Amino acid sequence: MSRYPVPQDRSEAAFAERYPLLSSAEARAEAARCLYCFDAPCVQRCPTEIDIPSFIRSIGTDNLRGAARTILDANLLGDSCARVCPVEVLCQSTCVYVHQGRPAIPIGRLQRYAMAHGMAPDMLQPASPSGRSVGLVGAGPASLACAGALALRGHAPVIYERDTWPGGLNATGIAPYKFQITDNLREVAFIESLGVEIRTGVEIGGDLGPDRLLAQHDALFLGIGLGPDRRLGVPGEDRPQVVGATHWIRRLKTDPGFRVDGVRRAVVVGGGNTAVDTARELLVLGVPSVQLVYRRGRPDMSGYDHELGPALADHRLQLIEHVNVVEVLDARRGVEVLLGDHSGTLASVPADLVVVAIGQARLDRWARAFPGVTCDDRGRIEVDPHTMATGNPRVFAGGDAVNGGKEVVHAVRDGQRAARAIDALLQEVAGA
Ligand SMILES: Cc1cc2nc3c(=O)[nH]c(=O)nc-3n(C[C@H](O)[C@H](O)[C@H](O)COP(=O)(O)OP(=O)(O)OC[C@H]3O[C@@H](n4cnc5c(N)ncnc54)[C@H](O)[C@@H]3O)c2cc1C
Ligand code: SF4
Known part of the structure; x- marks a missing residue:
């Protein structure tokens, strides 16, 4: 048991993993595809320069402790990075297979496999105390x-x-x-x-x-x-149905008994990764209609395409581009937005929850x-x-x-x- 207890009935506990742990057969098959490139581009694209071909080679020979050691030597948080890194725009984006039009080696999932099976508390030994x-x-x-x-x-x-x-x-x-x-x-x-x-x-x-x-x-x-989350600075922002994105996500991840049962229509304001994450989380929680409201167009969004694309495939999510939120109305009428067609037209987007994801102070x-x-x-x-x-x-x-x-x-x-x-x-x- 961790010395930092967490509530059992957290909403996040009900979320399924997007990329479950590979089986040993899957990991070995993927490792066998690696070409162990010289001057490997995947290593150059990793901010912590993990020796990717080397740990993949260790997986291929079932030396999982060795694989984990290689990862930790370069990156002490190799486990979380394996699972949260946007590998689609980092290491995997440069894998030589991509240039051949074939699927990249799933580096993140192999790293997770190595960490899950190879990491042990005694594998790194601290030097003798310096007194500092x-x-x-x-x-x-x-x-x-x-x-x-x-x-x-x-x-x-x-x-x-x-x-x-x-x-x-x-x-x-x-x-x-x-x-x-x-x-x-x-x-x-x-x-x-x-x-x-x-x-x-x-x-x-x-x-x-x-x-x-x-x-x-x-x-x-x-x-x-x-x-803290940045605010829109518009009238009505203090209404109870308005919340900052990181505050809302924190509640989802840590509050006991956190639910969104009453929410039928949610609006998420923003175009970055936090906005996209929030929209996806609302969909997983079963909210019937989620609108992602962004002041510019999709090409300008800083949220990753590989996250937004699959979310938009869910018919419950709609992206509304080129609109500025000018006021938060009551829970029935939602948010009032100014359309970006320079006509000065105002429209309202119904919402009983408004999550503001426009960055942090x-x-x-x-x-x-x-x-x-x-x-x-x-x-x-x-x-x-x-x-x-x-x-x-x-x-x-x-x-x-x-x-x-x-x-x-x-x-x-x-x-x-x-x-x-x-x-x-x-x-x-x-x-x-
Ligand atoms: C919603 C969201 C989703 C994200 N998803 C991803 C993702 O999928 N993949 C990814 O790679 N990155 C993701 N990121 C980005 C990533 O989480 C951050 O880049 C990373 O956590 C930054 O680490 P940090 O240590 O600089 O700061 P933080 O993780 O923010 O940690 C700072 C810590 O300092 C503490 N602190 C602040 N002030 C004080 C004080 N005065 N006294 C004591 N403690 C203090 C805070 O409580 C906090 O615990 C996400 C970010 C957000 C907001
Ligand atoms: S670029 Fe791809 S094939 Fe080459 S070493 Fe990296 S993961 Fe292996």
Whole structure:
């Protein structure tokens, strides 16, 4: 049992996995198709540069421990990345088979197979203790990867997380048909087993602010992610049927007994991956009619085609393009939208639930409280991209707070990159 209990009757627990675990015969058959390319393009397209042909070769010889080891050597969150990475636009998009018009090697599913059967708590051995401690703010993928890599180098990482559960959006944001909070907690337990301490329910700021953290630790890593859901800024937005997307998804994933039984018509506002995920989740929950309302056209949507396409194949989902929401009306009349044909025409889209998925705020004001830490005009923490060092030589940062919101694998890469630089800094200090 995890030391972070989760409610059994979470709605997400009823979601089926989109890509179930491969059987051993399936995994070996797919591994046998790999051409073990020289200078493999799939490796170059992986932000953490996992040696993909090598782990696939290990699967082919049934050396699953070896396969898992290869993955973890490059990416400590190899399990969640196997399941949440958009492989269709990353590694698998470059597989040489694609250029031949044939199906790519299912790299994500093979990675998941290797991690499920080959990962063991004792497979990575931390170096002897250095006597140095590093404080990390936030327990999302960026900090978990950074802390795990620091523990392996002998340092003592302490993660401060304000939430009940560690994992960041891996716990509370990822679509349940990809990865559930219980899967996340298994991966967190693996990171903890490397020697990482996680203190949940601790919010950094106020009394426990930059000064105290800097006094308590030799170096800091800020992996705070993004802030609350952005608001539309239109009349009627405070009505009870309106909710921010990450807030709604969090409830779906973690609230006991969360249901949408009364919802007949839902509107999701936005065109990114969170909007598309929300629409898909509403469909799985059985909502009879879902409208995805976007201010521009489908080619401009940042939501991935490979996620939107299958969702649109469900006749219950409709994409309404080129409209701006100008007011939220009552639950019967839904949202009033301004059509994008320059005619000035207003129309209403009925909805008894309105989910706003237009991005998340930045936490730049919070970050600027650390001496020397600066943010750009879009609220992202500024770092040296090679070391993830901020303007304060003892403070590093990574993940969504730095890139403005990308993928889990980018957060992991940042965290591991910062761990290398922090290790170099601590060794330099020790040698001085
Ligand atoms: C709805 C949604 C679905 C997504 N789906 C996918 C997907 O399918 N695949 C994918 O690769 N990526 C996906 N992403 C993106 C991915 O989740 C993020 O890129 C990734 O989680 C970023 O990691 P992070 O560690 O930077 O931040 P986060 O995961 O946001 O973690 C930050 C943590 O810091 C904590 N924190 C913040 N401030 C404080 C403070 N003052 N004190 C203590 N703790 C604090 C927060 O509580 C949080 O736990 C999705 C994002 C969203 C919003
Ligand atoms: S590009 Fe495809 S075939 Fe080549 S090594 Fe990568 S997965 Fe194997």
